[in-house]
C-alpha cells in the first residue's frame with residue numbers, strides 16, 4: 001500500500017492569525033505532499049517495504065536498504081512528523097494543558113510556563129531545520145530537538161508532540177523571528193490530542209497503533 005497524504009483536519013485558514021492560510025496551504029499540500037511522494041518513489045525500488053508502516057521503517061532504519069535509507073529517513077520522517085503536526089493543532093486551541101499531560105509537565109518541569117520557556121528555548125536554538133519535541137522513553141519525558149525530519153522513534157523514543165522549526169513553517173508570517181512563532185504556536189495547540197498521544201506512550205502503544213485507533 002502506497003503512503004497517502006492525510007487531509008488537513010480543518011480549513012487552511014482555521015489556525016489564523018497564529019498560522020496564516022498561505023503557510024498552511026504550502027506546508028500541507030506542497031511540503032508534506034512531497035515527503036509522501038518521495039517516500040513512495042523510494043519504496044518502489046524495494047516494494048516489499050510497502051508492507052511496513054512509516055513508523056516501522058523509522059524505528060529500524062538499519063533494516064532499510066542502504067540505497068534508499070537516507071531518502072526514507074528524510075521523507076518517511078517528514079510524513080510521520082507532519083501527520084502528527086496537523087493533529088496536535090486545532091482552531092481555538094491553546095490555553096493551559098489539562099489531564100495527564102498537565103500532571104506530567106508540572107511534575108517534570110514545575111509548571112506550564114517554565115516548561116514552555118524551556119521548549120521554546122530549545123526550538124529557538126535548534127540550528128537550521130528541525131523539530132523540538134516532548135519525547136518519552138522508559139516512562140519519562142524530556143525535551144529534545146532533532147535535525148531535519150528526524151523523528152524520535154529512530155532513537156527509541158516516543159514523540160508525544162513536537163513543533164516544526166523549519167523556516168517553511170513560519171517564514172511567510174514571522175520572517176526570521178522564530179522565537180515569536182514558537183511563543184504564538186501554543187495558541188493553536190490541541191491538548192486533547194496530545195493527551196491521547198501521552199496516554200498511548202504510557203500504555204506502551206506504538207505511534208502507528210495510536211493512528212489506527214483514531215480512524
Ligand code: MN3
Pocket residue numbers: 027031082164166168169
Ligand atoms: Mn514542515
